[in-house]
Amino acid sequence: MKKHVVFFEAEGGTDKGPDGHRRDTMPMVEALRARGWSAEAVFYRDAERDRLCDRVAAEADAYVSRINPGTIPGGEAAYFDMLRRLCAAGVVGMPHPDAMTGYGAKDALVKLVGTGLVPADTAAYYTVDEFQRRFPALLAGGRRVLKQNRGSTGEGIWLVSVDDPRPRAPGAPVPLDALVKCVEAVDNHVEHHALGEFMAFCEQYIVGENGMLVDMRFMPRIKEGEIRILLVGRTPIFVVHKKPADAADAFSATLFSGATYTYDDPAKWRPLVDMFLGALPEVMDRLGGHEIPLIWTADFMLDTAADGSDAYVLGEINCSCVGFTTHLEHGIQEKIAAEIIRRVERAGEPSPA
Ligand SMILES: Nc1ncnc2c1ncn2[C@@H]1O[C@H](COP(=O)(O)OP(=O)(O)OP(=O)(O)O)[C@@H](O)[C@H]1O
Ligand SMILES: [Mg+2]
Incomplete structure (x- = not known):
């Protein structure tokens, strides 16, 4: 064991303190040092990826990723590729890139249908065709929330309700010319559209890298x-x-x-x-x-x-860049340092035959 941990961060952004790091990163570094380990915070840059990967693989037992992959200028693929190489080289990934998408992508909700954690009628659309086929029928059952996968802070998260005086046959899908009221979570602003027009606007969320829409009933x-x-x-x-x-x-x-x-x-x-x-x-x-x-x-x-x-x-x-600056004084960084060490030690144990 090398007893060394690397924290990956992105440079810049509004979440950084005066030293350029996230305000809760150095407290974790210090907590590891206090336990006799060494640790450092490193900025990930696409151009230096290979050199960084080789150095971290040689020097560290584990990495902690503190980057929102959606904000990496060149896209997340190269960063994920580096993390995957590190994990393959025996560095303990916190988290592994596949865990970041497994837990963090919006369609995690759909994978949990049947566990009792999410409503049974939660859906994910990966193609415009699926969206067109299923959304008007689900909307007929009541208000829905559509969630884009990319972005955060409520951008592209829409509460959609039918706002049309015409009677509808029970169970029939909402017609595309019906009026809908749409509220976006980013600022709760309201828009009125024909359903078909709003759905055409939403196609942008489905196309492209990691595009998808999750469709969930509105929880009043x-x-x-x-x-x-x-x-x-x-x-x-x-x-x-x-x-x-x-x-x-x-x-x-x-x-x-x-x-x-x-x-x-x-x-x-x-x-x-x-x-x-x-x-x-x-x-x-x-x-x-x-x-x-x-x-x-x-x-x-x-x-x-x-x-x-x-x-x-x-x-x-x-799970990709959760902060806890509100609780530094409660010593959460100590619990994290202990958990990091526990995971590295466990990874170093011989696996049961
Ligand atoms: N099914 C739902 N019923 C009612 N309100 C919902 C539902 N889904 C989401 N919301 C509301 O919309 C907000 C934004 O949704 P969500 O957290 O899924 O998106 P986000 O943009 O990824 O946000 P974050 O910045 O937290 O990652 C939630 O905080 C919640 O207030
Ligand atoms: Mg949220």
Whole structure:
């Protein structure tokens, strides 16, 4: 064992502190050093990829990826390729690139249909043809949320409801000339379109690299807030309760759209947290069998079960660049350092015959 860990970051961006690093990166580096390990934060640059890859493979036991792959100027493919080479060379990937897409892509939701974490009628469209065939029929059943895979902070996440006075036959798909009301989560702004016109606009989300649209029923209790669990591996660290702005059409839990955040102890959300921890083995299995991400979040919305009790619906998993600057003073970096060391040591053990 080399007892060395490399943190990959992207240069620039609004999430960096005065030293150019994410504000929660150096605390993790320091926490590893305090445990007798060495660690460094390195900027990933496409042009220096091969040299960086060789050096990290030679010097480090593990990497921690702290880059949103969607923001890499030349695209994510080259970065993922480097991470894949590092993992193949025996460096412990936190996370492995396939885990980043397995857990982090929006269609993770569809892979979890049947686990009780998402509604049974959640769909993903990878072609315009599938979208045209299925969306008008699902919309006939009630309000839907369409989610693009690329981008974040609510861009290309649309709440769609039929806003058309004409009667419709029960079970028939919504006709393409019906009027729909569309609200985008980025800022809760409202647009009115004919369904066909709006669907033509949405084709941009399906075409191109990693294009897809996830289609999920609207959960009206989002008004009561989105509940985010932040985990280090399998350990819940804190819960953020994000309440959308108090406006008629507001359904977005993003900060920019005016939502307010409250930080809670996971103990306050015991039934939800226990339910999710119990589901983890199956989640892992369905999302590709990769190790649970090092630092990640799972976002839930409230639902009401048949007996009137609260139920929880998963809305999104994030695992590529989750930050925790709000909790540095609680020592979360110490837990992360311990988890990194545990994973490296475990990888170094002889595998059972
Ligand atoms: N099925 C749903 N029902 C009600 N509201 C939803 C639903 N899905 C998403 N939302 C709302 O839309 C917001 C944005 O959706 P989501 O988190 O999936 O997208 P995102 O753009 O990737 O956001 P992030 O920046 O968190 O990664 C959520 O925070 C939530 O408020
Ligand atoms: Mg979200």
